[in-house]
Amino acid sequence: MSKIYSVCWNVTERCNEQCEFCYRTIVSDLDLESNKKIADKLLAHGVEKITLAGGEPLLYKGIFELAAYIKQKNPNVLLSLTTNGLLITEENVERIIELFDWITFDIESVSAEYHEMVGRGKRHFSKNVENLLAFNKRINIKVNTVATKLNIADIPLVWELLKKFDVKRWKIFRYYPITYKAKENEERFAVTDADYSELKSRIMAVTSDSEVQIDFNDYDDFRTTYFSIFPNGTLKDNAGNVTCNILNDSIDECISSIDLSNHLVRRKAFSKFVDKK
Numbered sequence: 001m002s003k004i005y006s007v008c009w010n011v012t013e014r015c016n017e018q019c020e021f022c023y024r025t026i027v028s029d030l031d032l033e034s035n036k037k038i039a040d041k042l043l044a045h046g047v048e049k050i051t052l053a054g055g056e057p058l059l060y061k062g063i064f065e066l067a068a069y070i071k072q073k074n075p076n077v078l079l080s081l082t083t084n085g086l087l088i089t090e091e092n093v094e095r096i097i098e099l100f101d102w103i104t105f106d107i108e109s110v111s112a113e114y115h116e117m118v119g120r121g122k123r124h125f126s127k128n129v130e131n132l133l134a135f136n137k138r139i140n141i142k143v144n145t146v147a148t149k150l151n152i153a154d155i156p157l158v159w160e161l162l163k164k165f166d167v168k169r170w171k172i173f174r175y176y177p178i179t180y181k182a183k184e185n186e187e188r189f190a191v192t193d194a195d196y197s198e199l200k201s202r203i204m205a206v207t208s209d210s211e212v213q214i215d216f217n218d219y220d221d222f223r224t225t226y227f228s229i230f231p232n233g234t235l236k237d238n239a240g241n242v243t244c245n246i247l248n249d250s251i252d253e254c255i256s257s258i259d260l261s262n263h264l265v266r267r268k269a270f271s272k273f274v275d276k277k
Helices: 032-045 063-073 090-099 112-117 123-135 152-162 180-184 193-206 219-225 251-255 261-271
Strands: 006-010 049-053 078-082 102-106 140-147 167-174 213-217 234-236 242-245
Touching (some): 032 251, 152 167
Parallel strands (some): 049 078
């Protein structure tokens, strides 16, 4: 039987940043009990990795209760939190480490001004350096970077920062003008094929002796490897098409006509990270 092994679950689309390359879809959140029912279905289906994301997932009131519920149901599921980092406090650091196997931050540049210019806010950079310090060697850390034509020349400098910490994965996304603000700002941010290819070469050259897993996410990767759950329970397939609402429908039925071969390739990318915390 075909399975989904990894999902990105956007528990809320609310956000405390205004990124100019954002491609979220604005829909209403479900309550905690409804999301527990979705979690039950995912775990019963055999999902091995669940990423709680957004929007900003720490704006979802029941985020820690939902994470605890998932871990209580299946302690072996890989649970990841993707956050912009601004709402991380001394009080919730320990809770995150207790509940999650992975945490992901976004660092686009080593320039605070760049983060402010693209809508993340000037505080974004310094706060996430603080977060790297707070979580270093205490949880698996992943960093995401969105490559635009405005920061592409400086992305190798991000590596100079990351290699000072115990970062396990670094994923570099090619700016994707698909919907929402990302589509509106295509001319401002679009990266050419040649420039993205050159960036890959530059990054691989400076990271060649590193054990950090470096991933590049191009347009085809968006379209062929991801399954996303939206805050209202809607599931979108690897081509961005709505297949069902997991709260109401059977996952097996929703994916019965989908080619999952590329999703299996994605599974290999995370399956080796079973060392946990």
